[in-house]
Amino acid sequence: MELFNELLLGFSVALTPANLFYGFLGVLLGTVIGVxxxxxxxxxxxxxxxxxxxxxxxxALIMLAGxxxxxxxxxxxxxxxxxxxxESSSVVTAIDGYQMARKGQAGLALATAALCSFIAGTLxxxxxxxxxxxxxxxxxxxGPADYFSLMLFGLVAAVxxxxxxxxxxxxxxxxxxxxxxIGIDANTSLERYTFGVPAFGDGIDFAVIAMxxxxxxxxxxxxxxxxxxxxxxxEVRGLWPSWADIKRFLGPALRGTALGGCLGLLPGGGPVLAxxxxxxxxxxxxxxxxxxxxxxxxxxxxxxxxxxAAAQTAFIPMxxxxxxxxxxxxxxxxxxxxxxxxxxxxxxxxxxxxxxxLIASMWLGNLMLVVLNLxxxxxxxxxxSVPYRMLYPAIMLFCCIGVYSINNNALDVVLAxxxxxxxxxxxxxxxxxxxxxxGFILGPMIEETLRRALLISHGDxxxxxxxxxxxxxxxLTFLLLIVLVAPMIRMTRERAFEEGAD
Amino acid sequence: xxxxISSDFLTGLLxxxxxxxxxxxxxxxxxxxxxxxxxxxxxxxxSSGLILLGGVLIVRSSLTxxxxxxxxxxxxxxxxxxxxxxxxxxxxxxxxPVAGLAVVIGARIAGRQYKPLETILLAVGLVGFCxxxxxxxxxxxxxxxxxx
Amino acid sequence: MNAAVTFTRRAGxxxxxxxxxxAALPAQAQAQSDYPNxxxxxxxxxxxxxxxxxxxxxxxxxxxxxxxxxxVVENRDGAAGNVGMDLAARAKPDGYTLFLxxxxxxxxxxxxxxxxxxxxxxxxxxISIVADTPGLMIANPKFxxxxxxxxxxxxxxxxGQVNFASxxxxxxxxxxxxxxxxxxxxxxxxxxxxxxxxxxAADVMGGHVSLMFVTISSGINHVKGxxxxxxxxxxxxxxxxLPDVPTMTEQGFPKSVSSSWQGLLAPAGTPQPIIDxxxxxxxxxxxxxxxxxxxxxxxxxxxxxPSPTDFKAYIQADADKWSGIIKEIGAKAD
Numbered sequence: 010m011e012l013f014n015e016l017l018l019g020f021s022v023a024l025t026p027a028n029l030f031y032g033f034l035g036v037l038l039g040t041v042i043g044v045x046x047x048x049x050x051x052x053x054x055x056x057x058x059x060x061x062x063x064x065x066x067x068x069a070l071i072m073l074a075g076x077x078x079x080x081x082x083x084x085x086x087x088x089x090x091x092x093x094x095x096e097s098s099s100v101v102t103a104i105d106g107y108q109m110a111r112k113g114q115a116g117l118a119l120a121t122a123a124l125c126s127f128i129a130g131t132l133x134x135x136x137x138x139x140x141x142x143x144x145x146x147x148x149x150x151x152g153p154a155d156y157f158s159l160m161l162f163g164l165v166a167a168v169x170x171x172x173x174x175x176x177x178x179x180x181x182x183x184x185x186x187x188x189x190x191i192g193i194d195a196n197t198s199l200e201r202y203t204f205g206v207p208a209f210g211d212g213i214d215f216a217v218i219a220m221x222x223x224x225x226x227x228x229x230x231x232x233x234x235x236x237x238x239x240x241x242x243x244e245v246r247g248l249w250p251s252w253a254d255i256k257r258f259l260g261p262a263l264r265g266t267a268l269g270g271c272l273g274l275l276p277g278g279g280p281v282l283a284x285x286x287x288x289x290x291x292x293x294x295x296x297x298x299x300x301x302x303x304x305x306x307x308x309x310x311x312x313x314x315x316x317x318a319a320a321q322t323a324f325i326p327m328x329x330x331x332x333x334x335x336x337x338x339x340x341x342x343x344x345x346x347x348x349x350x351x352x353x354x355x356x357x358x359x360x361x362x363x364x365x366x367l368i369a370s371m372w373l374g375n376l377m378l379v380v381l382n383l384x385x386x387x388x389x390x391x392x393x394s395v396p397y398r399m400l401y402p403a404i405m406l407f408c409c410i411g412v413y414s415i416n417n418n419a420l421d422v423v424l425a426x427x428x429x430x431x432x433x434x435x436x437x438x439x440x441x442x443x444x445x446x447x448g449f450i451l452g453p454m455i456e457e458t459l460r461r462a463l464l465i466s467h468g469d470x471x472x473x474x475x476x477x478x479x480x481x482x483x484x485l486t487f488l489l490l491i492v493l494v495a496p497m498i499r500m501t502r503e504r505a506f507e508e509g510a511d
Numbered sequence: 512x513x514x515x516i517s518s519d520f521l522t523g524l525l526x527x528x529x530x531x532x533x534x535x536x537x538x539x540x541x542x543x544x545x546x547x548x549x550x551x552x553x554x555x556x557x558s559s560g561l562i563l564l565g566g567v568l569i570v571r572s573s574l575t576x577x578x579x580x581x582x583x584x585x586x587x588x589x590x591x592x593x594x595x596x597x598x599x600x601x602x603x604x605x606x607x608p609v610a611g612l613a614v615v616i617g618a619r620i621a622g623r624q625y626k627p628l629e630t631i632l633l634a635v636g637l638v639g640f641c642x643x644x645x646x647x648x649x650x651x652x653x654x655x656x657x658x659x
Numbered sequence: 660m661n662a663a664v665t666f667t668r669r670a671g672x673x674x675x676x677x678x679x680x681x682a683a684l685p686a687q688a689q690a691q692s693d694y695p696n697x698x699x700x701x702x703x704x705x706x707x708x709x710x711x712x713x714x715x716x717x718x719x720x721x722x723x724x725x726x727x728x729x730x731v732v733e734n735r736d737g738a739a740g741n742v743g744m745d746l747a748a749r750a751k752p753d754g755y756t757l758f759l760x761x762x763x764x765x766x767x768x769x770x771x772x773x774x775x776x777x778x779x780x781x782x783x784x785x786i787s788i789v790a791d792t793p794g795l796m797i798a799n800p801k802f803x804x805x806x807x808x809x810x811x812x813x814x815x816x817x818x819g820q821v822n823f824a825s826x827x828x829x830x831x832x833x834x835x836x837x838x839x840x841x842x843x844x845x846x847x848x849x850x851x852x853x854x855x856x857x858x859x860a861a862d863v864m865g866g867h868v869s870l871m872f873v874t875i876s877s878g879i880n881h882v883k884g885x886x887x888x889x890x891x892x893x894x895x896x897x898x899x900x901l902p903d904v905p906t907m908t909e910q911g912f913p914k915s916v917s918s919s920w921q922g923l924l925a926p927a928g929t930p931q932p933i934i935d936x937x938x939x940x941x942x943x944x945x946x947x948x949x950x951x952x953x954x955x956x957x958x959x960x961x962x963x964x965p966s967p968t969d970f971k972a973y974i975q976a977d978a979d980k981w982s983g984i985i986k987e988i989g990a991k992a993d
Contacts, residue, residue, distance in 0.1 A: 038649070041644075041649065042649060042651075045645070055706055055707050055734065056649070056650070056651065058707040059707060059716070059732070062716060148861075149861065149864055149865040150865060151865070152862065152865060152867040153862070153867060174519075176564055176567055176568060176571075177522060177568070179564060180522070180526045180561060180564045180565070180568070183526075183530075183557050183560050183561040183564065184526070184529060184561065186557050187529065187530075187533050187554065187557050187558065187561065190553065190554045190557070193738065193739070193772075194550040195827065195828065195851060195852075195853040196548070196550070196828060196851050197541075197549065197550045197828060198771050198772065198828045198829050199540060199541075199550040200772070200774060201537065201540060201550055201554065202533070202536055202537070203774075205774050207737075207738050207741055207742055207745055207774065207775075207776075208737065208738070208742060210737065210738025210739070210741060210742070210772075211737050211738050211742075225591065225592070225595065228591060228618075229587050229588050229591050229592075232584075232587035232591065232621060232622050232623070233583075233584040233587055233588075276858055276861070326861070330861070330864070330881075330886070331880055331881065332857050332858075332860065332861045332864075333855070333857045334857075336706075339706075339709075339855060339857065340706070340707065343706075343707060343709060343712065343713065346713055346957060347713065347716060349953060349956055351880050351957065353880045353881070353884055355880060355883070355884060398619070398622055398624050399633060401618060401622070402614075402615040402618040402619050402633060402634070402637065403615075403633075403637055405591070405594070405595065405614055405615070405618045406611055406614055406615055406618075406637050406638070406641065407641075408595075409595060409598045409599075409602075409610070409611070409614050410607075410611075410641060410645060410651070410653070413598075413599075413602055413653075414645075414651050414652070414653075416737060416742075417652050417735070419599045419600070419602050419603045420599070421599075422595065422596075422598055422599030422602065423596055423599035423600070425595065425599075426592045426595035426596045426599065427592075429591070429592055429595065430588065430592050433588060437518070437580055437581070437583065438518045438521055438522045438525070438580065439518055439522075439578070440522060452557075456553040457853070459548075459553070460548045460552075460553070461850055461851075461852075463545055463546055463548065464546065464547065464822070464848060464849075464850045465822050465848075465850055465867060465868065467546055467819075467820075467848065468544065468545055468546025468547070470545070
């Protein structure tokens, strides 16, 4: 009953016409900027954050939450439509979403993404309302050794993403990890592989590699194909999911929500880990794993639900402890500080209107996202029927603007071009870009946590098996390896056959 | 251009090459110990793994028959990448409108159906649209072009 | 209703107009008497929402009012603030581009990063300090020592066994602990984090690392909430927000007085009259009660330098102190 009253208080704050308007404006602005390739939630919020400083606290937070969800969904939109994952957690969406779009199912993919995000957002918001403080404690229990084992598990799971050769997938992961070491080493301040360029100090931006390897590389191979006036997609089929589709995506959406909700609590790679571990899970559970990578609905539903649930529960450590678990949350804390508020347990007690208002507005943000984006799907899909010769120059221009705008740095655009060439080359060598990107995202965290865990234990490697959380993940990793390796021997013969026919 | 070499072999060569380059550049990064890893420890570990995998691919390609790389069309590859590079080189000194026109026109030339009039109209339209929406509308910082 | 949208559009237009003016009328910009006659850009070398951004945006409205010109805050983050500092150092020294430097970028980075081209004391003319954030020594509540004296005894009995965290290898908080460690003759293991004080403080809360220095603004709420305990504060006198926490000086470590400061600088070569005008404006702005109150809420002290030369001497002393520590511990990256 208390919860009901608190939620009521929250909605009474969030549901004023002005706040609803700011929420809507946030979702709209977030979607528009988020659709620009390369500008994910962090960049979008950075650009729009100063706008909110002039607003009263509840309106500012509601607008920011709207921007966050809008930008995140904008990233998925481009991932599905033109194979450009706007942010790290939509890399996985691009794999099957884009294949669906090529088959004329862009509308279905977008609607599935929006609906699954909404389901996940609603459930995760409820979890925050009910159990935020208790869950925050769990997040604190995770030490560096536990993170390391979790990330290791994530990397091994990344291999499942590939539908081709496992050796090549592992190689691409390692190339990604190597790319991730570029920049200033956090432990020693030594510059690694920066060639003395200050802009390389923070490493290469994720979006630069993603735009190059996915967007530019894909466009080159599309241009190569001889059939001239071919339009981009086959005939467009039903925009809306049928009952059969809904039944098909409900299971993955719920599993994705559960997995994403848990992983979102952890700092760093929450949404990314969530989206691809869900993909791996669905591929393993599926009766037709062969469909994955060629436009499986489950491959869009699960990861989209997972990354939205994770995006939601990432608020928990920030709201209850005042600890930012990601760059986006650090920005949110900054926004709160500009309003003269510091998040943490005090906020919950001293300003319950804000705390519950924020929770209510999270849900409203999710609702507005669906309300705004479902009608837009028709327009997006129409865009795809534009002749490809008009479409791809526009995509290239948007890529350039997006990549340039991340840091206002022309060097990023040059690098994206280089990665475009690299991406095309790897495609021709039958190496997939997704494992590389995941290695690139997880690599730095693996190194960081490995070194930190061993520093803390004073060099004793037993720390990884003595801690129960860490040990459980190591056991899971080992089991996963067995699952992966066992069919490999059998597959070696089949693969020669399969590749020959490809 | 038709490349009649096994794709596995080339991938293996590439992995070995990347690993070797990383080790050579990183050769003066301190390795440290497991308890106090230096900046070079982790990259060395990863690069060695990459070289090992590359070796596996090379050996495998000589044992079993694998697919060839096949034909590569140089025109879209070179021109598309060239036009994006051009954008990067032009944006700071010449401003967004010039760089934007360059990338759209370059991208169109990279394709097979280059029609001058359509290309110019498309380029001007797209650049104008982006200026209005992103630069004026959303306040993104896109350098202006000065013609004087 | 539409405030947010028009705000950005206006800012965008103003920037555009500013850029056009700057390019078209280079000669006239030398007219110092009518300075400022166009918007002034303050480069903040960190992302929006951070401590530097906070200071800049608090200052922005009042400074605009005093100078009668719009102040545009531009966040150019990257490489521990070096990207923004490099950009500001190379800007035209006409008073229309300023730099919000802090202890890290100006007094520490030059001694940590060998590839840094900027020499802050040569490439910038200091204007005034604006914010002073003391350091706070925090520990996990279950960590046995309750004050600095007990800490010294505890660590002396367990050399090389106690771990301390920091928000980064070259962070002022790490150097504060190193300075204390050397003064007390303690052997502790340094565990660096990245991404601000948050992740490091979380591991201290979780008990994975025992203690660390943080800026008082990032630690005060956790101490008040009981998730962390404070062992000492790095000011000469106790801070009003945490009256029960003794200073490091009180506890026998007078050298452990330090601050994470923020201050306004101009590219070297900016005409002296402009520097003086800006200094006067900052001093006046920092007297503003709203700014003082907003800063105090988060544990930051609003301050200003008596003169630009004073600020320069302050930076020099700060840089000498930290570069000495960096040399001793060998934190430099080569």
